[in-house]
Amino acid sequence: MLFTIGDRAEAKKLTGAGIIIKALQAEGVDTVFGIPGGSVLPLYHELAVSNIRHILTRHEQGAAHAAEGYARASGKPGVCIATSGPGATNLVTGITNAYMDSIPLVALTGQVSVEMIGHDSFQEADITGITLPVTKANYLVKNVHDLAATIHEAFYIATTGRPGPVLIDIPKDLTTQRAVFRYPPKLHLPGYRSKVSPHALQVTQAAAAIAAAARPLLFIGGGVITSGAHEEVRQLAEGQDIPVVMSMMGKGGFPETSPLFVGMVGMHGTAAANYAMCETDLIIGVGVRFDDRVTGKIEAFAPQAKIIHIDIDAAEIGKVVTAHIPIVSDARQGLAALLEKLSGKGEHPAWRQQIRRWQEENPLHYERCGLKPQYVLEELYNLTKGQALIATDVGQHQMWAVHYYPLERPRAFFSSCGLGTMGFGVPAAMGAAIARPEETVVVITGDGSFQMNIQELATISHYQLPVKIILMNNGYLGMVRQWQEFFFDRRYAYSEMLGNPDFVKVAEAYRIPGRLVMTSEEVVPALTEALATPGPFLLDVKIDREENVFPMVPPGGTLNKMVTGGRGA
Amino acid sequence: MKRTLSVLVENRPGVLTRVAGLFSRRGYNIDSLAVGRTENPSISRMTIVVDGDEQIIEQVGKQLNKLIDVIKISDITDDPYVGRELILIKVNAEPAVRGEIMQIVDIFRARIVDIARNSLIIEATGDADKIDAIENSLRPFGIREVVRTGKIAMLRGAKTRGMEASGNDTGE
Numbered sequence: 001m002l003f004t005i006g007d008r009a010e011a012k013k014l015t016g017a018g019i020i021i022k023a024l025q026a027e028g029v030d031t032v033f034g035i036p037g038g039s040v041l042p043l044y045h046e047l048a049v050s051n052i053r054h055i056l057t058r059h060e061q062g063a064a065h066a067a068e069g070y071a072r073a074s075g076k077p078g079v080c081i082a083t084s085g086p087g088a089t090n091l092v093t094g095i096t097n098a099y100m101d102s103i104p105l106v107a108l109t110g111q112v113s114v115e116m117i118g119h120d121s122f123q124e125a126d127i128t129g130i131t132l133p134v135t136k137a138n139y140l141v142k143n144v145h146d147l148a149a150t151i152h153e154a155f156y157i158a159t160t161g162r163p164g165p166v167l168i169d170i171p172k173d174l175t176t177q178r179a180v181f182r183y184p185p186k187l188h189l190p191g192y193r194s195k196v197s198p199h200a201l202q203v204t205q206a207a208a209a210i211a212a213a214a215r216p217l218l219f220i221g222g223g224v225i226t227s228g229a230h231e232e233v234r235q236l237a238e239g240q241d242i243p244v245v246m247s248m249m250g251k252g253g254f255p256e257t258s259p260l261f262v263g264m265v266g267m268h269g270t271a272a273a274n275y276a277m278c279e280t281d282l283i284i285g286v287g288v289r290f291d292d293r294v295t296g297k298i299e300a301f302a303p304q305a306k307i308i309h310i311d312i313d314a315a316e317i318g319k320v321v322t323a324h325i326p327i328v329s330d331a332r333q334g335l336a337a338l339l340e341k342l343s344g345k346g347e348h349p350a351w352r353q354q355i356r357r358w359q360e361e362n363p364l365h366y367e368r369c370g371l372k373p374q375y376v377l378e379e380l381y382n383l384t385k386g387q388a389l390i391a392t393d394v395g396q397h398q399m400w401a402v403h404y405y406p407l408e409r410p411r412a413f414f415s416s417c418g419l420g421t422m423g424f425g426v427p428a429a430m431g432a433a434i435a436r437p438e439e440t441v442v443v444i445t446g447d448g449s450f451q452m453n454i455q456e457l458a459t460i461s462h463y464q465l466p467v468k469i470i471l472m473n474n475g476y477l478g479m480v481r482q483w484q485e486f487f488f489d490r491r492y493a494y495s496e497m498l499g500n501p502d503f504v505k506v507a508e509a510y511r512i513p514g515r516l517v518m519t520s521e522e523v524v525p526a527l528t529e530a531l532a533t534p535g536p537f538l539l540d541v542k543i544d545r546e547e548n549v550f551p552m553v554p555p556g557g558t559l560n561k562m563v564t565g566g567r568g569a
Numbered sequence: 570m571k572r573t574l575s576v577l578v579e580n581r582p583g584v585l586t587r588v589a590g591l592f593s594r595r596g597y598n599i600d601s602l603a604v605g606r607t608e609n610p611s612i613s614r615m616t617i618v619v620d621g622d623e624q625i626i627e628q629v630g631k632q633l634n635k636l637i638d639v640i641k642i643s644d645i646t647d648d649p650y651v652g653r654e655l656i657l658i659k660v661n662a663e664p665a666v667r668g669e670i671m672q673i674v675d676i677f678r679a680r681i682v683d684i685a686r687n688s689l690i691i692e693a694t695g696d697a698d699k700i701d702a703i704e705n706s707l708r709p710f711g712i713r714e715v716v717r718t719g720k721i722a723m724l725r726g727a728k729t730r731g732m733e734a735s736g737n738d739t740g741e
């Protein structure tokens with residue numbers, strides 16, 4: 001058959017769905033997480049025959065968290081897909097979580113056809129309106145010719161500058177209309193600045209402040225992980241003899257086994273880290289946002305300290321604390337510039353000794369009786385030689401995991417830090433396991449958090465992901481119970497998890513092997529079995545029910561006034 | 570402290586929501602906000618009057634700058650600029666008092682734009698002080714309704730001033 005010229009032009013056109021696939025491929029996407037539905041069926045039709053791997057989760061929230069886990073573990077943007085209406089709204093918690101922790105995520109949502117928008121049509125939700133405050137940018141595409149460029153722009157915005165989630169809402173009719181696939185080499189973003197270089201004068205001032213400080217302290221956050229500044233942090237700390245504290249997001253940004261490492265600061269920070277924060281005369285904050293969980297009462301935060309603040313987001317500098325020397329820059333670039341300016345080695349023996357004394361006087365401590373979560377984590381550390389990827393949920397177990405599983409490398413710890421989302425751990429671990437199949441992934445969770453996305457056991461089982469679930473089962477919403485114990489007269493209002501299932505049987509129902517752990521003697525054999533068994537495994541660990549997290553700075557308190565539970569910190 | 574910000578934004582759907590949402594979400598006080606397109610139809614200008622201390626104003630600027638659609642922000646408060654508001658006032662006006670009202674209208678160089686049996690609509694433009702003054706002068710007659718635009722502002726001369734360097738990212 002002969003083609004006319006018109007036919008040939010027509011033949012070069014793709015459907016909107018085809019364009020989306022091509023654009024995702026152009027962005028290097030190899031894996032997406034999602035659940036199909038009416039308005040994304042044309043997209044799924046094409047997805048099924050593409051080389052992009054689609055992981056079917058059991059809830060869209062699971063898809064968003066899994067995409068985030070994938071992004072954190074791989075350093076690439078995570079992608080999730082949901083249908084219009086309920087599918088899209090189920091993504092909202094996951095998107096918000098990524099927003100709070102600055103994780104690059106692209107969410108594609110189906111939308112009702114263009115002419116149906118605004119009529120409260122079946123499965124219509126104004127998802128761009130809903131996600132406006134929790135996305136770095138979002139789009140409702142209304143013309144098939146804009147699809148490719150919008151996807152290009154979305155990935156660019158999600159991954160550059162301070163990363164974050166971007167949502168693209170795509171009406172169903174666009175995915176069946178045809179257009180030529182054209183990927184614009186250049187973007188036109190007159191209001192966006194992703195690249196900022198450190199200001200030379202400020203770097204010089206920072207170097208001088210470091211040279212002059214008697215009690216300097218490096219305070220690292222998630223920006224160190226995002227920008228890959230691990231090595232620069234180490235050089236600065238070791239070269240200038242500066243102790244290091246971290247926010248939870250900074251975990252893995254500096255080897256926790258180093259003698260210069262002091263611990264996490266803040267509400268559940270170590271005593272030494274919190275005292276150091278109170279006594280330091282120079283904070284070098286890198287890629288960290290001085291969150292209220294970290295600073296405690298602002299007026300009493302680091303009273304003697306000058307603050308150098310390196311952050312890619314200018315709006316973070318001066319938002320919570322006044323920075324004396326602001327450096328708006330990518331953490332890695334900022335540190336590299338600083339290292340260049342610093343000549344000679346620093347020495348702070350007296351300061352180091354003071355910190356060592358605090359550490360010796362207030363070690364992390366728990367009673368060696370019964371079945372303690374801290375002991376489980378210590379043994380997990382021994383058996384995995386500290387090399388597991390750790391995902392956590394939210395609660396007491398999260399804090400124990402931070403303290404009792406020291407890390408040496410970045411991109412090995414995945415936790416919901418800014419939003420504190422229960423239900424994050426299991427799907428995030430799934431995403432991490434898919435991104436890094438050669439690693440052992442362990443989820444530390446609680447019986448409350450676990451049940452918030454327990455259905456993802458099906459996903460883990462189906463894809464045989466090597467995710468080891470350690471359920472710290474205290475039969476309580478433990479962290480809530482702890483607050484009630486300390487601040488609400490021990491009235492445990494609705495924090496007891498009555499009606500919990502037999503979790504080993506639940507796992508079994510999903511064809512995941514499991515084991516109940518009742519005594520501390522069983523811990524090592526159970527962990528050994530879990531780690532040695534290929535694929536997923538669940539340990540239901542019946543920990544001491546009223547074990548608490550120490551130290552603790554009461555909410556709104558100052559960092560050096562910690563509750564230690566009378567047993568040291 | 571009231572500051573007047575002149576903000577250039579891309580003329581895209583949702584920009585106004587984004588800006589207004591940013592103010593409400595972060596707890597900043599907008600005194601007034603006026604938007605319209607510029608000489609370039611793909612770009613709009615917002616004039617935002619915001620109330621807050623230095624730290625708040627700095628945050629407002631930085632947070633606005635983060636919005637992808639915001640091209641440039643200028644705090645023009647301390648620069649010579651022309652600022653205008655428009656007001657429409659519907660005032661009670663029995664025939665017996667119309668003369669008096671017309672005198673007031675003359676003094677403020679305002680205009681009567683509608684006449685009904687017992688009321689008039691008066692239009693006035695000017696800075697906030699003048700607008701307040703005319704409103705106060707008419708109050709004794711009985712004001713039925715008032716509509717005010719927010720303030721719009723333009724720097725005098727050829728000058729423009731940025732709070733922060735504006736961006737231009739091409740994605741390369």
Ligand SMILES: Cc1ncc(C[n+]2csc(CCOP(=O)(O)OP(=O)(O)O)c2C)c(N)n1
Nearest residue numbers: 395396397420422446447448449477478479
């Ligand atoms: C989605 C969600 N709902 C409620 C909370 C409030 N919250 C914080 S910690 C916590 C208890 C967590 O219990 P569990 O997962 O069993 O962990 P544990 O503290 O016992 O280790 C709750 C309810 C939250 N963080 N996230």
